Amino acid sequence: MILSNGKEQTPIVIKKCCLKSAPKYAELIFHQDKKKYYLHIIVEVKERKIENTAEVMAIDLGIIHPMVCFDGKKVLIYNGGILNSKIRYRNKKLAEFQQKLSKCQKNSRKFKKLLRAKKRVLRRVNNQIRDVLEKYTSHLIGYCIKNGIGTIVLGNLRGIRNRARYKKVSNQKIHQWMFKRIARRIEEKAKFVGIEVKFIKENETSQNCLVCGSKNKSKNRNYECKSCDFRYHRDGVGAINMYKKYTGSLNLVVGLLACPTGVRYTSHLCCPIEWNIHPIGKTAENSSCQESSPFQGGESQY
Numbered sequence: 285m286i287l288s289n290g291k292e293q294t295p296i297v298i299k300k301c302c303l304k305s306a307p308k309y310a311e312l313i314f315h316q317d318k319k320k321y322y323l324h325i326i327v328e329v330k331e332r333k334i335e336n337t338a339e340v341m342a343i344d345l346g347i348i349h350p351m352v353c354f355d356g357k358k359v360l361i362y363n364g365g366i367l368n369s370k371i372r373y374r375n376k377k378l379a380e381f382q383q384k385l386s387k388c389q390k391n392s393r394k395f396k397k398l399l400r401a402k403k404r405v406l407r408r409v410n411n412q413i414r415d416v417l418e419k420y421t422s423h424l425i426g427y428c429i430k431n432g433i434g435t436i437v438l439g440n441l442r443g444i445r446n447r448a449r450y451k452k453v454s455n456q457k458i459h460q461w462m463f464k465r466i467a468r469r470i471e472e473k474a475k476f477v478g479i480e481v482k483f484i485k486e487n488e489t490s491q492n493c494l495v496c497g498s499k500n501k502s503k504n505r506n507y508e509c510k511s512c513d514f515r516y517h518r519d520g521v522g523a524i525n526m527y528k529k530y531t532g533s534l535n536l537v538v539g540l541l542a543c544p545t546g547v548r549y550t551s552h553l554c555c556p557i558e559w560n561i562h563p564i565g566k567t568a569e570n571s572s573c574q575e576s577s578p579f580q581g582g583e584s585q586y
């Protein structure tokens with residue numbers, strides 16, 4: 285690939301570049317942290333239309349689990365352990381830096397050094413968090429395509445409940461930030477494949493019994509109704525209630541609900557279906573991973 289470098293300048297030649305379509309824009313950027321030049325290429329990718337779009341999926345965004353989904357048949361839980369541990373680590377490191385910074389003179393050499401270190405640590409953790417979120421949302425979209433889901437229902441973000449008893453304000457802030465980010469990424473990725481995203485009010489949906497509708501607060505991981513003895517995995521109840529609210533289906537056969545399926549983050553988490561093909565010829569190397577069992581390594585029974 286030959287990139288023009290302005291008039292009377294030698295063009296930049298890039299060897300071993302196998303783009304599937306012509307680039308729209310390219311920019312050579314020096315990454316200070318890695319001390320390397322990176323070529324950023326923008327290519328236009330056609331939006332894909334999926335054929336089967338009759339099904340609806342409700343997604344409950346939460347703190348313990350970033351996403352709990354229900355599609356009328358199955359509950360899918362994205363494990364939040366890794367995210368929460370990264371957030372804890374981030375907050376711990378931030379507090380450590382803040383304490384050290386408060387002890388030294390402002391704008392001194394030590395102060396500046398600490399500030400740089402703080403930025404470096406933050407950037408690294410934020411990148412790790414982003415990686416989890418990107419892989420989870422991509423996996424979700426793959427699952428939707430595979431199961432013919434044409435509408436994704438999300439809770440209205442202003443009314444996010446704090447189901448976990450986190451006391452620290454910083455935790456709350458980062459979770460709020462994460463909810464917005466997850467919702468935005470779901471919206472963007474869904475739009476890319478032609479899935480509609482709807483927002484509904486989700487107040488108190490997690491407390492209502494799926495059978496009789498009475499309110500129950502659960503103290504542990506299991507939901508138990510005091511009036512009718514209905515029992516289920518607590519995290520699924522919110523998503524199922526949202527699904528019921530949106531679709532208006534009252535005759536949901538609760539007795540047939542299967543145990544929730546969990547998706548756990550691994551650094552090689554693959555999508556159930558190949559939908560976000562990398563425009564740069566990277567897929568060939570990774571195809572062995574995508575051809576194998578779609579849930580390999582990523583999914584476990586709860």
Ligand SMILES: [Zn+2]
Nearest residue numbers: 493496509512
């Ligand atoms: Zn009940």
